Amino acid sequence: MNKINEIFGSNVFSDAVMKERLPKATYKALKKTIERGTSLAPDVADVVASAMKDWAVEKGATHFTHWFQPMTGITAEKHDSFINPTSDGKVILEFSGKELIKGEPDASSFPNGGLRATFEARGYTAWDCTSPAFIKDDSLCIPTAFCSYNGEALDKKTPLLRSMEALDKQALRVLKALGNTTTKKVITTVGPEQEYFLIDKKMYDARKDLILTGRTLFGAKPSKGQELEDHYFGTLKQRISDFMKELDEELWKLGILAKTKHNEVAPAQHELAPIFSTTNISTDHNQLTMEIMKKVAAKHDLYCLLHEKPFAGVNGSGKHNNWSMGTDDGMNLLEPGNSPHENQQFLLFLCAVVKAVDEYPDLLRVSAANAGNDHRLGANEAPPAIISIFLGDQLEDVLEQIEKGPATSSKSSSELTIGVNTLPPLPKDATDRNRTSPFAFTGNKFEFRMVPSSASIAGCNFVLNTIVAETLSEIADKLEKATDVNAEIQVILTDIVKNHKRVIFNGNGYSDEWVVEAERRGLPNIKSTVEAAKAMISEKNQAVLEKHGVLTKVEAESRYEITLENYNKIINIEALTTLEMAKRQIMPAVIQYTTSLAESINTIKATGVSVDVSVQSELLTEVSSLLSSLNKNVALLEKVVEKADNFDGDIFDLGMIYRYEVFEQMNTLREYADKLETIVDEDFWPIPTYGDMLFNI
Ligand code: ADP
Ligand code: MG
Numbered sequence: 001m002n003k004i005n006e007i008f009g010s011n012v013f014s015d016a017v018m019k020e021r022l023p024k025a026t027y028k029a030l031k032k033t034i035e036r037g038t039s040l041a042p043d044v045a046d047v048v049a050s051a052m053k054d055w056a057v058e059k060g061a062t063h064f065t066h067w068f069q070p071m072t073g074i075t076a077e078k079h080d081s082f083i084n085p086t087s088d089g090k091v092i093l094e095f096s097g098k099e100l101i102k103g104e105p106d107a108s109s110f111p112n113g114g115l116r117a118t119f120e121a122r123g124y125t126a127w128d129c130t131s132p133a134f135i136k137d138d139s140l141c142i143p144t145a146f147c148s149y150n151g152e153a154l155d156k157k158t159p160l161l162r163s164m165e166a167l168d169k170q171a172l173r174v175l176k177a178l179g180n181t182t183t184k185k186v187i188t189t190v191g192p193e194q195e196y197f198l199i200d201k202k203m204y205d206a207r208k209d210l211i212l213t214g215r216t217l218f219g220a221k222p223s224k225g226q227e228l229e230d231h232y233f234g235t236l237k238q239r240i241s242d243f244m245k246e247l248d249e250e251l252w253k254l255g256i257l258a259k260t261k262h263n264e265v266a267p268a269q270h271e272l273a274p275i276f277s278t279t280n281i282s283t284d285h286n287q288l289t290m291e292i293m294k295k296v297a298a299k300h301d302l303y304c305l306l307h308e309k310p311f312a313g314v315n316g317s318g319k320h321n322n323w324s325m326g327t328d329d330g331m332n333l334l335e336p337g338n339s340p341h342e343n344q345q346f347l348l349f350l351c352a353v354v355k356a357v358d359e360y361p362d363l364l365r366v367s368a369a370n371a372g373n374d375h376r377l378g379a380n381e382a383p384p385a386i387i388s389i390f391l392g393d394q395l396e397d398v399l400e401q402i403e404k405g406p407a408t409s410s411k412s413s414s415e416l417t418i419g420v421n422t423l424p425p426l427p428k429d430a431t432d433r434n435r436t437s438p439f440a441f442t443g444n445k446f447e448f449r450m451v452p453s454s455a456s457i458a459g460c461n462f463v464l465n466t467i468v469a470e471t472l473s474e475i476a477d478k479l480e481k482a483t484d485v486n487a488e489i490q491v492i493l494t495d496i497v498k499n500h501k502r503v504i505f506n507g508n509g510y511s512d513e514w515v516v517e518a519e520r521r522g523l524p525n526i527k528s529t530v531e532a533a534k535a536m537i538s539e540k541n542q543a544v545l546e547k548h549g550v551l552t553k554v555e556a557e558s559r560y561e562i563t564l565e566n567y568n569k570i571i572n573i574e575a576l577t578t579l580e581m582a583k584r585q586i587m588p589a590v591i592q593y594t595t596s597l598a599e600s601i602n603t604i605k606a607t608g609v610s611v612d613v614s615v616q617s618e619l620l621t622e623v624s625s626l627l628s629s630l631n632k633n634v635a636l637l638e639k640v641v642e643k644a645d646n647f648d649g650d651i652f653d654l655g656m657i658y659r660y661e662v663f664e665q666m667n668t669l670r671e672y673a674d675k676l677e678t679i680v681d682e683d684f685w686p687i688p689t690y691g692d693m694l695f696n697i
Contacts (some may be wrong), residue, residue, distance in 0.1 A: 057082065212573060590630075642667050
C-alpha cells in the first residue's frame with residue numbers, strides 16, 4: 001500500500017492545493033468566502049476555475065461535473081469535457097468561473113414535490129465552496145446546491161447550508177450574551193457511523209428482490225442467525241478485509257477520514273466510521289462513502305447492501321449521526337469538562353438541545369423516516385419510534401439538582417479496577433453507554449441513532465440544526481434582556497429542566513414498559529413514514545423552518561409530497577416484485593416439487609410392492625395446501641395493489657393504503673412462501689436462501 005500520508009487527499013482540491021496554486025490575493029478572497037460567506041467576485045472565480053482545471057488535468061481528468069444531491073437521496077452528476085474547439089481544428093482545455101459557479105441541469109426530471117411543472121424545467125446548481133472539489137473517475141466534481149428557477153431548494157444540501165448559518169447566528173448570540181467576544185463562528189460537526197451488508201455478487205444477481213428493491217422480500221430464517229453473537233467485532237474474513245483495505249484507500253484519496261472498521265452484529269454486516277468534520281463536508285463525504293462502497297464491492301465480486309433491512313429477522317442497518325457544535329476558536333460546546341454542574345455555558349447548550357428535541361420530536365422522526373427504516377424503528381432490535389434522550393447518571397443528576405436550585409456537585413468518574421495487577425488501572429467514564437436510546441449523549445456529543453443507513457444525513461442534520469437554533473434564539477432573547485445574566489441562566493436552566501425532563505429517559509428503550517411509560521409522558525410514537533410525513537405540514541414546524549430561513553412553507557410542503565410519493569412508489573415496486581417472484585419463481589418451483597412427489601408416489605405404487613408412501617403423501621398434502629394458500633394471498637395482494645393503483649384521492653390516504661393494506665398483505669403472503677422454503681427440497685428452490693447469502697462469503 002502507498003503511504004497513507006501520500007495518498008490522503010490526493011484527489012482533493014484542498015486548502016493546501018489552493019494555497020500552492022492560487023495567487024495570494026485570489027486565495028485570500030476565496031478563503032474569505034469559505035469562512036465568512038462573503039460573495040465571490042467573477043474575476044476571482046475565473047482564476048480559481050482555471051487553477052482547478054490545470055490541477056485536475058494534470059491528474060488525468062478530462063471532464064468536470066456539478067455534483068449535487070437531489071431529493072432522490074443519491075447524488076447526481078452530468079459530465080462536460082473541458083474541450084473547446086480552436087480555429088485550426090484542434091481543441092484547448094478550458095474551464096471558466098461561470099462554469100464553476102453555476103450549472104443548469106434540467107430540474108423537471110428530479111423529485112420536486114410540486115415545486116415545478118415539467119414545462120418549467122430550469123434548475124440551477126450553485127457551487128458550494130465550503131466543500132472541496134475532488135476528482136472521481138477522471139471527472140472534476142464540484143459540490144453544488146440545487147435549486148429551481150425561483151430559488152426554491154430542490155436538494156438535500158441547500159437547507160443544510162441554511163441551517164448551519166441559522167445555528168451559527170443563534171449560538172453566537174448566546175456566546176456573546178455570556179461575555180464571549182472572541183468566537184467568530186459556530187459550526188455543527190458530524191461523524192456518521194455507516195452500517196452495511198456485503199454479500200456475494202452471484203447471490204445478489206440471482207435475487208430479483210435485491211436487484212429491484214434492495215431488500216429480500218422472501219426468505220426463511222436460517223438455522224443460524226446472530227444468536228451466538230459471534231460476528232460483532234469478529235475477525236475479518238480475508239475477502240472482507242481486502243474489500244475494507246481498498247475502500248479505506250479510495251476514501252483516503254478523496255480526503256475522507258475513514259477511521260474505524262469492524263464486523264457488526266448481524267452476519268455479513270459491517271460498519272465504517274470516519275472522524276467527524278463539519279456537517280456539510282461530512283454529508284458530502286457520507287454520500288461519497290456509500291457510492292465508493294458499492295464500487296469497491298463490485299471489484300471484489302461482492303455486493304454492498306445499504307438498505308435498512310435487507311434481511312428479515314436479523315439486525316438491520318442504520319447510521320449513527322454523532323453531532324455537536326464547535327467554534328472557530330477550538331471549543332466543543334457540548335464538552336462538559338470535569339465539573340459540568342459549574343459549566344454554565346455547557347449546561348445552556350445541553351439544555352437547548354434537550355428542549356429542542358422535546359419540542360420537535362416529530363420533525364426529528366420524519367428526518368429519519370423512509371420505507372426501509374419502517375422495518376427498524378419500533379421493531380425490537382433498533383431504537384423505538386419514540387424519541388427520548390439518554391444523558392447518563394452524571395448529567396441526569398446535575399439536571400435534577402438544577403430543577404431544585406443551582407447545581408452544587410457532579411458525580412465524579414473513578415478508576416476501573418480489573419483485578420489483575422499487571423493491567424494498568426483505567427480511568428472510568430463518568431457514565432455508562434446506553435445502546436437503546438435513539439438520542440444519546442456520548443461524552444461530548446449527541447448520537448442520533450435513528451437515521452436510515454441508505455439516507456443522506458443532510459435531512460436529520462438540517463432538522464437538528466434548525467430546532468437547536470430555535471431554542472438557542474429563545475435563550476439569547478432572554479439573556480440579552482437580562483440585567484443579571486447569571487441569575488437569568490439559572491431561571492432558563494430550571495425552566496427547561498422542569499418543562500422538558502419528560503424527554504429524558506435512561507432506562508431500556510427497547511422494553512414494552514417504555515412504550516407505555518412514554519405514552520403516559522405524552523411522547524409521540526409515530527409508527528410509519530406515512531404518519532411521520534405529516535410533520536412537514538404542521539404549522540408549528542413550518543413556522544420554525546421558515547423563521548430560521550431553512551425552508552419556506554412551500555418548500556416544506558414539497559418535502560411532504562416527496563416523502564409520501566417516494567414511499568408509495570417504493571411499496572408499489574416491492575409489491576409488484578413480490579407478485580412476480582411468487583408467481584413466476586416460487587409457485588412454479590413448488591409445483592415442480594409437488595409433481596416430483598406425486599411421481600414418486602405413483603412410481604413406488606406401480607412396482608406393486610407394498611411400501612409405505614405416507615411420508616411422500618403427507619408432504620404432498622402439506623405442500624399443496626401451503627401452495628394453495630400462497631396462491632390465495634397472491635390474489636389478495638393483486639387486489640390491494642389494484643386498489644392503490646386506481647385510487648385518485650389524497651396522497652396521504654394513498655400512503656395509508658400502501659402502508660396498512662399493500663405492505664401488510666405482502667408480509668402475509670411472504671409467510672406462506674417462507675414456510676414452503678423450509679419444506680421444499682432445496683434442489684427445487686429457485687432463489688438463494690438466507691443461509692446462502694449471509695454465510696457464504
Ligand atoms: P461508537 O461506535 O462507540 O458510537 P465510534 O468511535 O465508532 O463510536 O464513532 C464515534 C463517532 O463520533 C466518530 O465518527 C467520531 O469522529 C465522532 N465524534 C467524536 N467527537 C465528535 C464531535 N465533537 N462532533 C461530532 N462527532 C464527533
Ligand atoms: Mg455509535
